[in-house]
Structure formats: C-alpha cells, structure tokens
Amino acid sequence: METIIIIVFLAGYLAITLEHNLKIDKLIPALAMMAILWAIIALAHLDVFEVNAQLKELEPTHIEEILLHHLGKTAEILVFLLGAMTIVEIIDYFDGFATIKGYIKTRSKRKLLWIFSILAFILSAIIDNLTATIVLITILQKVIKDRETRLWFAGLIIINANAGGAWSPIGDVTTTMLWIAGKVEAGSLVVRVLVPSIFCMVVPTVIATRFKVFSGEVDMDEKVETSKSPYGPTMLYLGLGAIVFVPFFKTITHLPPYVGMMLSLAVVATFAEIYSNAKFAISSAVNEEHHESSHHSPVHSALTKIELPSILFFLGILLAVAALESLGILFTYAEQLNEAIPQTDIVVMLLGIGSAVIDNVPLVAASMGMFSEPMDDFLWHFIAYSAGTGGSMLIIGSAAGVVAMGMEKIDFFWYLKKIAWLAFVGFVAGGLCFIAMRDFLF
Numbered sequence: 001m002e003t004i005i006i007i008v009f010l011a012g013y014l015a016i017t018l019e020h021n022l023k024i025d026k027l028i029p030a031l032a033m034m035a036i037l038w039a040i041i042a043l044a045h046l047d048v049f050e051v052n053a054q055l056k057e058l059e060p061t062h063i064e065e066i067l068l069h070h071l072g073k074t075a076e077i078l079v080f081l082l083g084a085m086t087i088v089e090i091i092d093y094f095d096g097f098a099t100i101k102g103y104i105k106t107r108s109k110r111k112l113l114w115i116f117s118i119l120a121f122i123l124s125a126i127i128d129n130l131t132a133t134i135v136l137i138t139i140l141q142k143v144i145k146d147r148e149t150r151l152w153f154a155g156l157i158i159i160n161a162n163a164g165g166a167w168s169p170i171g172d173v174t175t176t177m178l179w180i181a182g183k184v185e186a187g188s189l190v191v192r193v194l195v196p197s198i199f200c201m202v203v204p205t206v207i208a209t210r211f212k213v214f215s216g217e218v219d220m221d222e223k224v225e226t227s228k229s230p231y232g233p234t235m236l237y238l239g240l241g242a243i244v245f246v247p248f249f250k251t252i253t254h255l256p257p258y259v260g261m262m263l264s265l266a267v268v269a270t271f272a273e274i275y276s277n278a279k280f281a282i283s284s285a286v287n288e289e290h291h292e293s294s295h296h297s298p299v300h301s302a303l304t305k306i307e308l309p310s311i312l313f314f315l316g317i318l319l320a321v322a323a324l325e326s327l328g329i330l331f332t333y334a335e336q337l338n339e340a341i342p343q344t345d346i347v348v349m350l351l352g353i354g355s356a357v358i359d360n361v362p363l364v365a366a367s368m369g370m371f372s373e374p375m376d377d378f379l380w381h382f383i384a385y386s387a388g389t390g391g392s393m394l395i396i397g398s399a400a401g402v403v404a405m406g407m408e409k410i411d412f413f414w415y416l417k418k419i420a421w422l423a424f425v426g427f428v429a430g431g432l433c434f435i436a437m438r439d440f441l442f
Contacts, residue, residue: 027309030316037323048326058328070322083261087239089302090272094229096236097135107217117160117205124164125171133161133400152213154404155419159392161400163200166388167193174364174387183380186247192381200430204422231275242268272298317362325369334370348382352390356397360387392423
C-alpha cells in the first residue's frame with residue numbers, strides 16, 4: 001500500500017511539474033493528489049503518526065486528529081497569505097505602486113540595473129517576490145521600450161526578487177511556511193540569511209553590469225508618471241508598513257502571524273474605505289443601491305483579484321505532503337538520506353537546485369516533515385535560503401520566474417542560456433557565504 005501511495009504522490013508531482021506542457025493548472029493535480037492520498041489512508045485503515053520533535057520519534061495517533069492538526073497548520077499559512085494578498089491589491093486599487101516610478105530619473109542602463117535590482121531585493125522582502133516581480137516588470141515596461149533589453153532586466157529582477165524573499169519571513173511562501181511552523185524566528189532569519197542573500201543579489205548584478213546590453217542609455221518619456229489617485233503614495237507606505245508590522249506583532253504578543261496580518265488588513269482597509277468615500281446603504285431598503293455602492297468598495301474589489309488558484313494549490317500540496325508525513329514515510333526517508341549523505345549542507349544545496357525543477361513549496365513542506373531539528377537550527381535557515389534562491393536557475397523554477405515569463409513572453413531556452421548561469425553563480429556565492437558565517441561567526 002505504501003508503494004501505491006508513493007506512486008500517486010509522484011504522479012501528482014509530475015503533473016504539477018509539467019503544468020505548462022499538459023496545459024492543466026497545477027492546482028488540479030495538487031487537490032486530486034491530496035484527496036486520493038487521504039482517501040487511501042482512510043479506506044485501507046493505515047496507521048498514522050505524529051512526529052515528536054523533542055524525542056525525534058513517531059507517536060501513533062488517529063486519522064481525524066492528525067488531519068485536523070495538519071488542516072489547522074495549513075489554514076494558518078493560507079489565511080496569512082490571503083491577508084497579505086488583499087493588502088497588496090488594495091495598494092494597487094489606489095495605483096500606489098506608480099509612486100515608485102517617480103523615483104526613477106536616470107537614463108543609464110547600469111544605474112537602472114542597480115535601481116531595479118535593489119528595488120526587487122527590498123520590495124520582495126516586504127510584499128513577497130511574486131508581487132514585487134509583477135510591480136517591477138510593469139514599471140520596466142513603461143521605462144524601457146526595447147524588448148531585448150527588457151528581457152535582460154527581467155532576468156536579473158527574477159534573481160534579485162528571489163534573493164530578497166529568502167531572508168524575510170514574509171518575502172516568500174517557503175520562508176512564511178517555516179516561520180509559521182515555528183522552525184525559524186523572524187529576527188534570527190534576517191540576521192543569518194540577509195548577508196548570504198545580498199551576496200546572491202550582488203554577485204550576478206556585478207557580473208551583468210559588464211555586459212554590453214547594460215551599457216549606454218535608454219530612451220525615456222519626459223513625462224513623469226504619478227499615481228492616478230491622490231492617496232496612492234499614502235496607501236503604498238501604509239500598506240507596506242502594515243505588512244512589515246506583522247513580525248513585530250508576533251514577537252510582542254506571541255500570537256500566530258495570521259492574527260497580526262488580519263489586524264494590519266483591518267487598518268489598511270479602514271483607511272481605504274475612508275479615502276474611497278464608499279457609501280454603504282445601511283438603512284436603505286433598495287438592494288440595487290446597496291449593490292452599486294458595495295461595488296465601489298476597495299476591499300471588495302481587492303478580494304475579487306487575489307490569487308485564489310494559488311491558495312488552493314497550497315492547500316492541496318501542503319495536505320498531500322502532510323499525508324506522507326503522517327504515514328512516517330518522510331521521517332524514514334530523512335534517516336536514509338542522512339545515512340547516504342552524512343553532509344547535511346550538500347543535501348540542502350541539492351534541495352535548492354531541485355527547487356529550480358520542482359516547485360519549492362512541496363520541497364520545503366517535505367523537508368519540514370523529514371527533519372526534526374529544533375527551532376532556529378541553522379538547517380532551517382539554510383533551507384530557507386536554498387529553496388528561496390535556487391528556483392532562479394530556471395524560468396519555471398519560481399513563482400517570480402513564471403509570472404515574468406508570462407508578462408514578457410520570455411523563452412525557456414533563452415533564459416537557460418543567458419540568465420541561468422548567473423543565477424547559479426549567485427546561489428553558490430550566497431550558499432558559501434552562509435556556510436562561512438555559520439562556521440566562523442556564529
């Protein structure tokens with residue numbers, strides 16, 4: 001029966017990996033795989049276990065209890081992501097991200113490369129690497145007219161956005177997973193992964209500045225674009241500040257991060273409603289009037305634009321991996337892997353390279369079930385770095401790469417030939433930096 005379960009999981013995994021070839025959204029095989037795996041466990045009355053992190057052993061439990069446990073942990077991540085996505089969409093409702101373009105004055109391609117690289121690194125740490133990539137490529141399309149030049153800029157944005165997301169608990173889905181699961185603390189993650197992530201950003205960017213494509217100047221419109229809404233800049237700073245506030249809220253209250261995110265969303269939404277002058281027909285008996293006024297609510301508008309397919313994908317893949325964890329398969333596999341490759345650093349680096357081929361979310365979810373090291377062990381920080389930055393090596397290896405591929409129609413093999421080696425150099429440089437800091441500074 002264990003063989004059947006592994007076959008189902010691998011088949012679902014393969015369908016997710018070949019999403020673009022099969023023309024089937026990855027949420028479909030993720031949800032199907034999750035449901036089938038738990039159905040097999042229930043129908044076959046298989047024994048399920050809970051990992052005791054302190055004793056590093058498996059303890060028997062009931063399927064209802066373990067499923068509810070994993071659903072609760074998954075829901076924490078999903079509710080957190082829903083809140084963050086909604087805040088970002090509210091900022092976009094007021095055209096707040098157009099404010100960023102107003103700061104771009106230079107025509108030099110090299111200076112522009114550094115501006116976009118630094119913006120990608122910082123923004124992705126706040127609003128996550130996927131959203132940061134969308135925002136910056138949208139701005140890039142308005143700043144640089146030549147498509148070939150834009151492709152190179154887009155490639156570096158992908159690398160730097162992924163590097164920026166790796167050191168922040170809110171910068172990438174995988175770091176958020178590790179943070180919410182209690183594997184890392186926000187402060188220690190920043191302290192230990194920030195410098196390696198900077199290396200991962202700076203090394204490829206420095207190399208790229210010597211390329212001919214980044215020499216000279218670009219033609220830019222004299223007209224400086226500003227936010228269409230007078231409240232755009234205010235909502236941008238308020239929204240970003242509200243998201244950054246969440247780790248501090250968790251540190252002070254020791255409550256799960258999604259609680260802080262809901263508070264931040266409530267504050268941002270309040271100002272959004274005030275600024276939009278939305279009028280709700282509370283006392284009116286006319287339904288049409290209520291419907292019409294509700295339509296102008298920025299919160300309602302934002303909720304219609306959030307990425308629900310991504311949320312459902314995370315639900316499916318996290319509970320599917322939880323099924324393997326509950327059966328003890330991941331725990332057993334981790335022990336065998338440690339025996340085969342005693343050097344954990346090599347395992348984690350291979351995990352990072354693997355995340356370029358296979359989605360990093362299930363890889364990190366699997367690693368959380370495989371290893372039972374305590375909170376803030378260097379292993380978890382290295383996993384956060386490797387999974388976050390390794391996906392840059394292929395255009396389909398990260399959410400940032402996939403969205404850039406769609407927005408700029410980047411060819412898979414063009415990226416493999418021109419950008420992949422830069423991403424690999426940055427990944428290795430940051431990895432070596434992490435190992436050196438761990439061994440000699442901490």
